[in-house]
Amino acid sequence: MKRFGIMIWTLLTIFSLCNNTAFAEPSPMLATEARSAVLMDAHSGKILFEKNSHEKLSPASITKVMTMLLVMEAIDQGKIKWQDQVRVSEKAASMGGSQIFLQPGEQMSVTDLLKGIAVASANDASVAIAEYIAGTEEHFVELMNKRARELGMKDTHFANSNGLPADNHFSSAYDIAVMSRELLKHPEITKFTGVYQDYLRKDSPKPFWLVNTNKLVRFYLGVDGLKTGFTSEARFCLTATAQRDQMRAIAVVLGEPNAKIRNKEVSQMLDYAFNQYTHFTVYKKGDLIAQRQIPKGDPEWVEFRANQPMGILIRKGEDPKAYHKKIIWQEVSAPIKKGQVLGKVQISKEGRVVTEWELVSVQDIQEATFWSNFKKTLRKIFFIS
Known part of the structure; x- marks a missing residue:
């Protein structure tokens, strides 16, 4: 776009500020x-159904959702790579329960360890990758609890x-x-x-067959995660996610009496979400949301x-026409720091705010100098783009 000869393309950083409480309607059975x-819309974080949603309970292997989140974030940050070979410690190999039977001194890639965690709920793989990222599992657990606090998970503590x-x-x-939604980002x-x-150790004489502990991946249309859990204390637990068209739902149950009832009740929750709700697109990826002039800014327009x-x-x-869109700007002037909020998009219905998205600068914007203002003036005079 050409305007006063200066323009930068600033991506929108999205923060949903909607009230994440259940709709004020009769609660479904x-x-x-x-x-x-809990039944949550993954895009907005809205709660569609909840039952004792803040009761502190044992999460069993659903704990690994946070472990997988820290793995994905470490990869994004360049701290580890998919092809990195992780050496298995005595401690990691000694884990009982669900496992991929890692041996002390064995090396396995980050990709395969994550596969073991996500598909087979491998306790040994979880410890091995935790030690690789943080040095010790104890330090990794500190990182888990720190991330939980950052996400506002007030009912959680990991050991x-x-x-x-x-x-x-x-x-x-x-x-x-909440942490499932973050992982799905x-x-x-x-x-x-x-x-x-799938298989691990495919090229070895004894390939290890993996079968997903979440059977809904195979038997419920659209399910592509996330994690099961079971201990004698926690009973049968599941955080499941499914996507249909543009809508993604997250269904969490804790303390179910058996796996069959757990899967049936999660399926009913997902059915309810997809039967009752739909996702209406306001902006497609890449759509222009707004333009803003920055007084004394270099560049002047974002x-x-x-x-x-x-x-x-x-x-x-x-x-959808019952919903109204409005852009609200903050009073700002250069210099502007990366990450600074410049305004917000507000979606409302009947005068009630439904959702807000912050408009955030993704780069520093300097205060214009005499020389930059002089060049800007020349461009205006001579219509130089």
Whole structure:
């Protein structure tokens, strides 16, 4: 775009500020056998159904959602690489329960360890990758708890990386939905959690067959994750996610009596979400959201574009025209720092704010100098782009 000869393309950083509480409607009869449950829209974070959602319970292997999140973030930050070979310690190899039977001194890639965690719920793989990232599992657990605090997970405290029974290790259905939603911001994770079966050590004389502990991956349309859990204390637990068209839902149940009922009740929760709601797209990825002039800025104009699809959750049959969009700017002038909020997009219905997205600068904007202002004036005079 040509305007006063100066323009930069600033991507939109999206923060959903909507009120993440259940819609004020009669609660559906869902998850009747679960001790606690949450149904969440993954895009907005809206709660569609909840039952004892903040009760602190043992999460069992659902703990590994946080472990996988820290793995994905370490990869994004360049701290580790997919092809890195991880040496297995005595401690990691000694883990009981679900495992891929790692041997002390064995080396396995980050990719295969994550596959073992996501598909087979491998406790040994969880400890091995935790030690690789943080040096010790104890330090990794500190990172897990730090990340939980950053995500506002007030009902959670971790004592290990894999969810094996331990004192002072608990979470809630709500917190699990929150960290599941955060993990899903890394779309490549579903290439692991959505696999029903695969093999490790393929080139060895004894390949190890992996079968996903989450059977809904195979039997429920659209399910591509995330994590099961079971201990005698926690009973049968699951955080599941499914996508249909533009809508993605997260269903969490804790304390189910058996796997069959767990899968049935999660399926009913997902059915409810997809039958009752739909996702209405407000902006497609790359759409122009707004332009803003920065007084005394160099450059003078910024452009905000959606860096991912942005939309709202509405009831099926509801008229999207009932929702209104407004851009609210903050008073700002140069210099502007990267990450500074310049305004917000507000979506409302009948005068009630439904969702807000912040408009954030993704770069520093300097105060214009005499020389830059002089060049700008010349461009205006001579119509130079």
